[in-house]
Amino acid sequence: MNLPEPADSHALFLRQYAAQEVALHAFVRSMLPNREEATEVMQEIIVVLWQKFADVQDFRPWAFGVARNITLRHLERRKRDRHVFDSALAERLADLSLEQETLHRREREALEGCLQKLPKPQRDLVLCAYTRGTRMETLALERNQTPMALYKLLQRIRQALLLCIQRTTRSEETA
Amino acid sequence: MKPDWHDLIQRSFAGSLSDAEFALLQEELRRNDSLATLYLRHLHLTIALEGHASARAESTAHFEPVPIPHPPSPRRSPFLFQIAAAAVLLALLGTASLWFRAKPTLPFAVLSASPEASASVEAYRQHPAASREFHLPQGHLVVQVPSGVRLELSAPARLQFLTPMRVRVLSGKITADVGERGKGFVLETPQYRIVDLGTRFGVDASNPAHTDVVVFSGLVQVYEQQSGNKLSDLRTGEAMRVKNHRRDSRILNVWEQDASSQWQTGDQAPPHSLITKVSDSMAASEENLQRWPSLRNFYRIVPQGMREGALAFSDEEDQWADVPPSLLGADQVRTFSIDRFNWFMKLTLSLSEPVDLFVFIDQRHPVPDWVQADFTATGETLTLHTKPKQAHGRIVERIPYSIWKRTLHAPGDLLLGAPYPKPPEDRKSFYPNRMFGVAAKRPG
Numbered sequence: 090m091n092l093p094e095p096a097d098s099h100a101l102f103l104r105q106y107a108a109q110e111v112a113l114h115a116f117v118r119s120m121l122p123n124r125e126e127a128t129e130v131m132q133e134i135i136v137v138l139w140q141k142f143a144d145v146q147d148f149r150p151w152a153f154g155v156a157r158n159i160t161l162r163h164l165e166r167r168k169r170d171r172h173v174f175d176s177a178l179a180e181r182l183a184d185l186s187l188e189q190e191t192l193h194r195r196e197r198e199a200l201e202g203c204l205q206k207l208p209k210p211q212r213d214l215v216l217c218a219y220t221r222g223t224r225m226e227t228l229a230l231e232r233n234q235t236p237m238a239l240y241k242l243l244q245r246i247r248q249a250l251l252l253c254i255q256r257t258t259r260s261e262e263t264a
Numbered sequence: 265m266k267p268d269w270h271d272l273i274q275r276s277f278a279g280s281l282s283d284a285e286f287a288l289l290q291e292e293l294r295r296n297d298s299l300a301t302l303y304l305r306h307l308h309l310t311i312a313l314e315g316h317a318s319a320r321a322e323s324t325a326h327f328e329p330v331p332i333p334h335p336p337s338p339r340r341s342p343f344l345f346q347i348a349a350a351a352v353l354l355a356l357l358g359t360a361s362l363w364f365r366a367k368p369t370l371p372f373a374v375l376s377a378s379p380e381a382s383a384s385v386e387a388y389r390q391h392p393a394a395s396r397e398f399h400l401p402q403g404h405l406v407v408q409v410p411s412g413v414r415l416e417l418s419a420p421a422r423l424q425f426l427t428p429m430r431v432r433v434l435s436g437k438i439t440a441d442v443g444e445r446g447k448g449f450v451l452e453t454p455q456y457r458i459v460d461l462g463t464r465f466g467v468d469a470s471n472p473a474h475t476d477v478v479v480f481s482g483l484v485q486v487y488e489q490q491s492g493n494k495l496s497d498l499r500t501g502e503a504m505r506v507k508n509h510r511r512d513s514r515i516l517n518v519w520e521q522d523a524s525s526q527w528q529t530g531d532q533a534p535p536h537s538l539i540t541k542v543s544d545s546m547a548a549s550e551e552n553l554q555r556w557p558s559l560r561n562f563y564r565i566v567p568q569g570m571r572e573g574a575l576a577f578s579d580e581e582d583q584w585a586d587v588p589p590s591l592l593g594a595d596q597v598r599t600f601s602i603d604r605f606n607w608f609m610k611l612t613l614s615l616s617e618p619v620d621l622f623v624f625i626d627q628r629h630p631v632p633d634w635v636q637a638d639f640t641a642t643g644e645t646l647t648l649h650t651k652p653k654q655a656h657g658r659i660v661e662r663i664p665y666s667i668w669k670r671t672l673h674a675p676g677d678l679l680l681g682a683p684y685p686k687p688p689e690d691r692k693s694f695y696p697n698r699m700f701g702v703a704a705k706r707p708g
Contacts, residue, residue, distance in 0.1 A: 181294070
């Protein structure tokens with residue numbers, strides 16, 4: 090009997106997309122830092138990637154080109170809105186993000202270990218704060234803190250994580 | 265006053281800057297490379313924290329099943345194509361919450377299937393609404409779910425594809441190859457939940473009395489389903505058998521087919537294996553499990569696994585190289601690299617028939633007495649390529665090993681000693697032999 094679904098373009102697309110998804114998302118976020126907005130744009134990007142996938146030889150540069158164009162078009166539509174980077178700065182950040190991609194990948198890998206080094210209450214707090222849908226005001230209320238005190242605490246935890254990540258990646262470089 | 269850039273950057277992500285602050289940040293980002301780098305570091309930290317938070321939320325939440333439509337061919341109408349593509353992308357992004365009712369479809373792509381498994385997939389496709397339980401009574405199936413996670417199923421198995429990041433194993437054996445994007449992928453059994461943090465691992469829930477979890481590379485976390493309590497972290501080369509009521513025990517041996525990546529635990533060796541059991545002198549009590557983490561380690565027995573590039577140890581990525589023809593195709597035992605420090609450890613091999621037994625000894629230090637006494641130097645060598653995790657796949661050292669042989673004329677048990685004879689007097693200047701390797705071949 091033939092295979093019901095051979096390793097066809099579905100699987101091939103998934104494999105290629107899976108390999109680039111984290112980097113693509115980070116690339117879009119470098120131009121469009123808002124999480125929800127970046128997610129919307131990513132949906133638009135993946136539809137285009139999927140539609141045109143059959144004709145593509147080299148997935149990665151093509152996918153990043155598509156992501157750049159769609160995100161810039163989105164920024165152009167929103168240029169009159171408050172607090173949206175202009176296209177020139179967005180492109181500059183996108184370029185820098187690509188240049189530093191290897192470093193950022195290593196930093197993401199180092200985060201796991203650094204999170205484990207945090208005291209458990211701090212680890213739970215920071216992960217709770219970054220869970221989709223968490224509102225800082227509600228979290229502060231639950232913790233019997235002012236939003237500002239909570240913000241300062243999270244800021245300190247982030248600083249500790251940044252330092253730890255930096256130390257880890259540097260020690261890997263010298264190892 | 266100098267602005268607090270850390271603060272401004274973080275508040276820019278939250279959209280809480282004033283107009284003046286936003287203008288200041290934008291202006292400075294345009295002309296200051298260091299600030300742009302700092303901005304990106306904060307951004308990537310935020311993205312990574314969101315990823316970890318999502319993985320944690322995913323591992324504790326419960327979802328309705330989300331069938332994933334199979335994409336149509338490009339020749340179909342643009343309208344249908346758009347709908348299917350949109351549904352695929354929703355599933356890929358893990359945001360789908362709707363049933364896609366237009367056409368019964370599979371929640372996975374089939375990568376390879378035996379004929380019996382193909383029939384099971386067809387049956388599942390015909391009746392997808394029947395409780396969404398996938399039953400594989402016979403055969404072997406490899407699928408990929410939309411999160412990119414690759415799953416190998418060995419019959420008999422029953423499972424449910426709950427979401428692209430969550431699969432429930434009702435019974436049977438499944439191996440997951442998760443990769444970078446699938447971090448946070450969850451395999452759950454009726455009693456336990458195994459959260460993957462980027463790895464290849466297997467779960468065997470064939471026996472309702474216990475669940476076996478085996479990690480071939482990476483890290484998983486094992487949780488009790490009902491209480492949510494974490495039972496253990498398991499790393500490369502570690503395994504545990506979790507019995508009902510949380511009692512766990514050590515899995516000593518995992519047999520692997522090197523070519524097909526199939527594996528099995530249990531006391532019964534595959535019929536063709538020359539080595540039927542490997543055990544050691546480390547008592548596996550609950551207390552010792554805490555005291556000696558290596559007691560989570562399992563010996564990997566690979567029938568006919570000795571070849572160029574074969575993994576040398578169960579807990580490291582080190583490989584054998586320059587393997588002489590006399591060893592090719594021998595049954596291999598992957599010992600634990602970490603046991604090179606255990607001067608008191610002894611290994612017992614159980615052999616099913618007469619064999620030529622080989623041990624490979626680090627040539628840089630004295631050969632242990634038990635090797636000198638019972639084995640004969642063959643004069644041949646092989647090389648250990650060490651690949652520590654921090655080297656990301658690079659070979660860091662090439663260590664020469666000598667090959668020693670002993671012919672055993674009857675089946676039975678054989679005791680092997682430690683990689684070095686006694687505890688060090690001066691720990692600072694102590695460089696133990698690398699752990700030895702073991703292989704067996706029919707006398708020829």
